[in-house]
Amino acid sequence: EVQLQASGGGLVQAGGSLRLSCAASGLNFDDYAIGWFRQAPGKEREGVSCISNNDGATYYADSVKGRFTISSDNAKNTVYLQMNSLKPEDTAVYYCAADRTYGSNWYGVRTRCVNGMDYRGKGTQVTVSS
Secondary structure, three states: OEEEEEEOEEEOOOOEEEEEEEEEEOOOOEEEEEEEEOOOOOOEEEEEEEEEEEOEEEEEEOOOOOOOEEEEEEEOOOOEEOOOOOOHOEEEEEEEEEEEEOOOOOOHHHHHHOOOOOOOOOOEEEEEEO
């Protein structure tokens, strides 16, 4: 059973930083892409950043480019999202998700980040105060 556990959320002032962690289990880590998604009240889900552990390809939403960095530690089966220069509009529940990087439904990390992934964990709240 694929399990994803997100942690690291909290309350931070605008301009501050947070690092989110996503610990994955029940899967062959190297064969999966892991992504960070967020959803704020009244807004649609947004694919924030994703990484393919197969080839290291990454995707960033335009709203976070230059501020967020995704990384993967294959030895720990953990993906991190370093969030710098946080803005109030980054406030949302962040959750991590996973999808296989093989098979007929794999069209690359960008497509899965935009369209969503099959396995989803519980979220962690990020609140940025102005």
